[in-house]
Each structure stands twice: as C-alpha cells, then as structure tokens.
Amino acid sequence: MSDLLQVRHLSIEYASPRGIVKAVDDVTFSIGKGEIFGLAGESGCGKSTTAFGISRLLRHPAQISGGSVVLDGQELTTLSNDEFDKLRWSKISIVLQSAMNNLNPVLKISNQLIDAILAHDPSMGKEARQRAEQLMKLVDLPVDRLDSYPHELSGGMRQRVVIAMALALRPSLVIMDEPTTALDVVVQNGIIRKIVELQKEFGFSILFITHDLPLMLEMCGRIGIMYAGKLVEVASREQILQKPRHPYTQGLLNSFPSLSGPKQRLSGIPGHTPDLIRPPAGCRFCPRCSQAIQECQTLPPPLVEDAGGQIACHLYSEEGIAREQASAACERS
Numbered sequence: 001m002s003d004l005l006q007v008r009h010l011s012i013e014y015a016s017p018r019g020i021v022k023a024v025d026d027v028t029f030s031i032g033k034g035e036i037f038g039l040a041g042e043s044g045c046g047k048s049t050t051a052f053g054i055s056r057l058l059r060h061p062a063q064i065s066g067g068s069v070v071l072d073g074q075e076l077t078t079l080s081n082d083e084f085d086k087l088r089w090s091k092i093s094i095v096l097q098s099a100m101n102n103l104n105p106v107l108k109i110s111n112q113l114i115d116a117i118l119a120h121d122p123s124m125g126k127e128a129r130q131r132a133e134q135l136m137k138l139v140d141l142p143v144d145r146l147d148s149y150p151h152e153l154s155g156g157m158r159q160r161v162v163i164a165m166a167l168a169l170r171p172s173l174v175i176m177d178e179p180t181t182a183l184d185v186v187v188q189n190g191i192i193r194k195i196v197e198l199q200k201e202f203g204f205s206i207l208f209i210t211h212d213l214p215l216m217l218e219m220c221g222r223i224g225i226m227y228a229g230k231l232v233e234v235a236s237r238e239q240i241l242q243k244p245r246h247p248y249t250q251g252l253l254n255s256f257p258s259l260s261g262p263k264q265r266l267s268g269i270p271g272h273t274p275d276l277i278r279p280p281a282g283c284r285f286c287p288r289c290s291q292a293i294q295e296c297q298t299l300p301p302p303l304v305e306d307a308g309g310q311i312a313c314h315l316y317s318e319e320g321i322a323r324e325q326a327s328a329a330c331e332r333s
C-alpha cells in the first residue's frame with residue numbers, strides 16, 4: 001500500500017503562562033492510500049493537536065515548531081493559508097466530535113452543503129442542489145431535511161450531515177476526531193457502520209481518533225499509540241491485540257473490558273500523565289512503568305521501525321534485548 005500521508009518529526013507547542021507545552025513531540029507516522037489508521041491514548045496525549053496540525057486548524061497559542069506533513073506528495077506545512085484552503089474539503093477534510101462545531105447554526109443544511117460544493121466548483125450552479133441531495137442519500141438522511149436548520153436535527157442526524165459535507169468533494173483523507181463520542185451507543189454504531197461502508201465504497205483514507213480503544217481495534221487496520229505527546233508504538237490491529245509491545249499499550253489494553261473471553265479484573269495504569277511543560281528527562285512513561293530499566297530514567301527512547309511496526313521503548317532496543325537475555329541467563333545459572 002503506498003503512503004497517502006507522511007507525518008515526519010512533527011512537533012507542536014502551546015505557549016502558556018507557565019511555559020511551553022510540548023503537546024506533540026517528534027511524531028512520525030504514515031497512512032496508506034485507502035487505510036483506516038487510528039490514533040489512541042489517554043486524554044491530553046496530543047491526538048487532537050496532531051489532527052489539527054495536519055489539517056491547519058491550530059489556533060493561537062499553538063504552533064508547529066518542527067517537522068513536516070506530506071499529503072499525496074505535497075508538503076502542507078509550508079503552504080500559504082490560501083493554498084491550503086484549496087485543498088480543504090477537496091483533498092483533506094475533518095469531522096469533529098460535536099457537529100455543532102462543523103455546522104453554522106444560522107444556515108440551513110442545504111446552504112451549508114451547497115456552499116461547500118460551490119466554493120470549490122462554482123461552475124456546478126444548479127447541479128450543486130442535486131449533488132447535496134445525493135450526499136443526503138449517501139448518509140441515509142431524508143432529502144427534505146436539507147431545508148432544516150442544524151438545531152432541528154438530532155445529534156446523530158447532524159453528525160451524518162457533517163460526514164456528508166466531509167465527503168462532498170471526495171477528499172483522499174478524512175480526519176475523524178471522536179466523530180461519535182457525543183452520541184448514544186445505538187446511534188454511534190449506525191454511524192460507524194456508515195463510515196466503514198462509505199470508506200469501502202470510495203476508498204478514502206481515514207485518520208481516526210478516539211478514546212474508545214475497543215472501537216478503534218474494530219475499525220482500524222493499524223494503530224498509533226500516543227503517550228504524553230510522543231508516539232510510543234505503531235502496529236497492526238492484530239499485533240496490538242495479540243502482542244502489544246510497549247508497556248503503555250499493554251496498560252491501555254488492560255484498562256478496557258474485553259467483550260469476548262473470560263472475565264478479567266481490569267488493572268488500569270497507576271499514576272498520572274506528566275506535565276508537558278517539564279516532561280520527564282528519559283522516557284515519558286517511565287514514572288508509571290512497571291518494566292522500566294535504568295536508561296528509561298535518563299534517555300528518551302527513539303521511535304524505531306522494525307518488523308513489528310514502530311516502537312519507542314528501551315526494552316526493544318538491541319541493547320535492551322541483549323541485557324534481558326543476559327539477565328535471564330544469569331538467573332538460570
């Protein structure tokens with residue numbers, strides 16, 4: 001699968017009265033064409049900031065302090081706002097948690113969909129209304145709801161409108177940041193099924209962000225796990241389910257009940273996420289890690305690529321593996 005999106009060494013900071021918040025620190029990952037890639041991690045680990053950085057939605061006091069974002073061969077971080085606006089909706093679109101953040105409350109749905117279509121293709125004229133009707137059908141909404149205002153629709157219907165808008169210009173990448181979190185479970189299931197169906201039909205890539213790890217494991221082919229602004233592991237769904245490597249990934253999985261298999265006590269992760277203004281000198285997860293070794297306290301582990309994906313943990317460095325083997329041999333003798 002060839003890459004659609006390449007995020008390389010992306011760093012994003014917020015200036016705050018207490019100091020610089022290193023919200024996203026040297027994050028590297030890629031998303032293939034037609035792939036659903038998930039970004040998971042505890043609240044505050046930098047998932048939304050990463051998504052906003054990619055889609056040029058960061059607002060003051062946030063700024064990209066380093067790295068690059070390449071979409072379909074084009075560097076995004078150096079584009080002017082006007083140049084980026086030409087790509088918005090047509091190449092990259094975003095669905096946020098609350099539909100009200102995507103929709104204008106004083107405009108009818110028809111105007112919002114038609115405006116989005118005409119902004120990129122003014123030549124469509126009256127055909128834009130037909131296109132808006134097709135989009136409503138695509139997300140299983142009655143066409144007459146085009147003439148409603150956002151507040152006249154249920155939360156689930158509004159989120160379907162936002163998905164229709166996001167797909168209006170057939171973008172190659174759709175970022176979904178907690179697209180169903182505000183909805184009840186039944187409505188959430190319907191919308192997730194629709195997203196997967198549309199993705200299969202049109203083949204766009206998705207960067208899917210959620211707190212809900214079980215949902216992510218159902219939807220995404222590959223998953224990146226973030227901790228305190230760092231990407232600590234990237235692996236396939238199967239690998240994460242069967243052999244999670246990073247101690248944080250293991251802890252995260254143990255924090256959710258499994259729907260299948262025997263009942264297990266949830267262990268969770270003791271302690272708190274670190275202050276991102278003064279993060280720990282070594283591995284940011286070290287103070288909470290039951291498997292930490294000496295280097296973890298002083299050396300930040302680099303994110304390295306290997307057969308299992310990407311991992312940032314001293315336990316998986318060549319020295320770490322050799323040391324583990326040596327101490328196991330010592331214990332045996």
Ligand SMILES: Nc1ncnc2c1ncn2[C@@H]1O[C@H](COP(=O)(O)OP(=O)(O)OP(=O)(O)O)[C@@H](O)[C@H]1O
Nearest residue numbers: 014016021023042043044045046047048049050276
């Ligand atoms: N305007 C701001 N000023 C200072 N720090 C901020 C600001 N917005 C976010 N942050 C910090 O940046 C870090 C990353 O936040 P972000 O919202 O990206 O995390 P997240 O993983 O998406 O969290 P959640 O799952 O709760 O949405 C957090 O520590 C947060 O406190």
